Amino acid sequence: MSSRLDGSVGALVDAVQSGAASALDVATESIARIRASDSGTAGDAPLNAFVSVDDDVQSAVAASSGGSAARALAGVPIALKDNIATLRLRTTCGSRILEDHVSPFEATVVGKLRAAGATIIGKTTLDEFAMGSSTEHSAFGPARNPHDRDRVPGGSSGGSAAAVAAGICQVALGSETGGSVRQPAAFCGIVGVKPSYGRISRYGLVAFASSLDNIGVFGRAVDDAARVFDVVSGPDAEHDATSAAVEPETVQQEPGRLDGVVLGLPAEYFPDSLDPAVRDRVMRASVAARARGAEIRQVSLPHTALAVPAYYVIAPAEASANLSRYDGVRFGRRVKEASARDPLRAMYEATRSEGFGPEVTRRILLGTYVLSAGYYDAYYRRAMAVRDRIRADFASVFASGVHALLTPTTPTPAFKFGAISDPYEMYMTDVFTVTANLAELPAMSVPTGRISGLPVGAQIIAPRFAERAMFRVAYALEAELGGEAHTG
Amino acid sequence: MTGTGAVTERYELVIGLEVHVQLSTRTKLFCRCSTAFGAAPNAHTCPVCLGMPGALPVPNPEAVLLATRAALALGCEVQERSVFARKNYFYPDLPKGYQISQFELPLALRGRVTLASGASVGITRIHMEEDAGKSVHDKVPGKTAIDLNRAGVPLAEIVSEPDLRSGADAVAYLKWLRESLVFAGVSECSMEEGSLRVDANVSARLRGETAFRTRTEIKNLNSFAFAERAIALEFKRHCAMHDRGEPVVQQTMLYDQANDEVRPARSKEESHDYRYFPDPDLPPIDLTAAFIAAVRASMPESPTARRMRYTNTLGVPAPDADALTTDRALAEYFEAVVRAGADGRTAANWTLGEVQARRNEHPGAAVPVPAANLAALIALVAAGTVSNTAGKQVFATMWREGGVPKAIAERDGLIQVGDADALARWVDEVFAAHPDELARLKAGERKLVGVLVGQVMKRSGGKADPKKVNQMISERAGLG
Amino acid sequence: MAVTREDVKRVAALARIRVADDRVDALVGELEGILGHMRGLQGVELTEAQAAPAVAPLVFETIPESPPEPAPPREPQDPYFVVPRVEGLGSS
The missing domain is CATH 1.10.10.410 (Arc Repressor Mutant, subunit A)
Structure with missing residues (x-):
């Protein structure tokens, strides 16, 4: 059955604005598709893309001020990663410790989406507190990859990516600290956008690592993501001191040529060890860019190899402090313990040990370790120095006349559940994405073909606040690749 | 050689003070909650100061301004860049599990004051930080109740060098600090309401020794007198331990007023490891030279400078100059009287006598007699037109009813007869x-x-x- | 610099996370496995530029305008947050 949900966001908005479609009908269908995706009727394992679904569709639509008015996202159903604060639905962060937590305030992006007429249909599955690359660390079960339900959808925003890829909705919000939007977008064959740090307000995004966290956008197509990006980006000085003061340029545009654009291929992102099939699919994008008039240039980002180690010092360090507020005192789960010489300490330890899963625990311990007396200089301070080098690498490449970089998003397509058990091996799946987080750069993943039916993503990285230029490349690649983006 | 006199002759007391003052802002350091004292528990809280998931801190410019004024009032070097840092520890009245403070890059460094005793005291640093909440132990039987109205209230912490050598100097330093900050409009500095809190680091060493010995920290001293007393007791304890050859353990102490004793605070199972690191939610604070100059220009003259000017150029006796400069409003009234033509010494007499007596009866009220009218009255007395006694009567009338002194004296028949x-x-x-x-x-x-x-x-x-x-x-x- | 059992216990205590005795060795291995890869950072020199702010600083050029009105007080349902009894010191 063909439906408004199977077309573009632009077409849906036009239909709602002209009265040809109703926001309520579209949202109702979207929620029906969630139910179907979890029913297992097709012999599939449940998709489990959602932690919470807004079953009161009428109220969900009414909560958006512009269902039928001439608004940018009128009637567009949207899914939010469950670490973005909402008033109508709980915000669990995929954690037992926040299982029943309903936020007393909503994220800036949620207010913007509602004002633009979008309908928030539900909250999606994630790795606990966004720490993971597969959603296997969700306390409420992992989401599955719609292309192969035995495989992970990627993470940590895997539920949002799966929901879009499965056709439940055209767009969704995720968040990323080291690639948690781009990697699942690549694994699920959709578009995933990480903004420049400061471009989209973090107010209401539950913090993992504040200097690396970003809210990101998923779309089935580039234009879908662009329309949502234009709604949710912009300054928010009143609520987020790290928000950038400058109004962004509109990223939504017509696909065009790339004459005069120089795209860099950084050698470090195409190591000899890279799977030749992945290299081949990414080169497809390079060829497409050239066909549209872009110049392709080989470049080097020499400190890339230190990015994952630096990231896995800085992110856990910040996380160890950000997650101290989960102490059972004011909100969230509290585990009482009768015993104890020191009943307060016992309450803290019982609450946190039972509330956090193993990956979150590991990262809190790691972060506490690298900040603790005697280790700060060896780890945290050095990692910050590396972060500076990585920023400088990018700055020098962009200063040499390169407008954007083209790389693989991930070293491999989606892997099977349980395939990676070593934590560091799992961390290495972020090897091509953490750099943009460390350097605060905008980056996005666009589909660039398949390997044995599994999607592969190409990553575009642009200078800070050059989102419009980045989208220009993405629009051109999508138009040039056409069906090739979704075939082997 | 066991008497206390002998001990303090042989040992030298070393004191460094850490003072927290509440900056007199209307709203908290990182949110818009009120800082008003005495509200119902947790009435002044919001997602930010409760540390709710997803909430973010946004600095209050007024707090930065007041902290800058504090730094200038205390003669410190204001830093072009300061950075907020997280100080990590768990306590139920600390909502986020970390306190936002400043660590490697504080707001101000290096100040120095010379006390009346001649002692020169260095100020190491001044930094901004948020206050924690309050733990109440008598509200719920067997439990601790948490009130977070204070959580996030802006503080300046002022850390001195270990330059103080007597309890009396410590008190003199604290009085100077309080006077300077109240004068500069930075803080109420009320120990009763907790807007000035003092911790003292105390150690003892043999006279002539150059190295410092192990110190202990006495926390939450809630009056200057208790601070002096607690320091004296702790010094005595250190001296006695040194005499017995026992090691002093570095620990936190509390002064128990009821029993007049200093005793260790509940010992912590672990040594403190605060894991400070720059707060990634907050941008660096950059104070431009133009800003610092503007703040400096807006500062009232310090009490010390005023005192010097009163004695040196206005001929005010030193005790009167001291009395005038305890209170900025009083000092400013006095100066207005002098500007209107009165002689300094006489203006000081009237201000500290008639004016101050009536202000004491009506605390907080503005002086209703314009300075020019008091100056005119002083001139009448000096010329012998009215007697000193009659002059006081005229002043009382001006305070009560207003009017100019000459007319009042004439109306009330108080003009002196010299014929x-x-x-x-x-x-x-x-x-x-x-x-x-x-x-x-x-x-x-x-x-x-x-x-x-x-x-x-x-x-x-x-x-x-x-x-x-x-x-x-x-x-x-x-x-x- | 290898991670020890004591490190794990110390860090867990600081983080208020209870680690069962039979988990300590496993965590030593996991943390060591991760931190071993981080030792490459040791070769990096610390420079002046380190920790350059990614976020635009909050610049004060003039004395700020009069501050905003405080938010109105709220009426909490349960006035206090109640926790198991704490003895001794307040924080700070």
């Missing part, structure tokens, strides 16, 4: 009425001049010029 004929008539009448006293005066009992002047004043209804009367009586009695 020789009129005075002679009253003197004749008094001599006639008191022949005995006159005879004794003539015989050399000089103190009777005053008695007879008093009688003349009485007869004149206070209008006679007492100086001239005095002179006339002395002459007529043949005393020259």
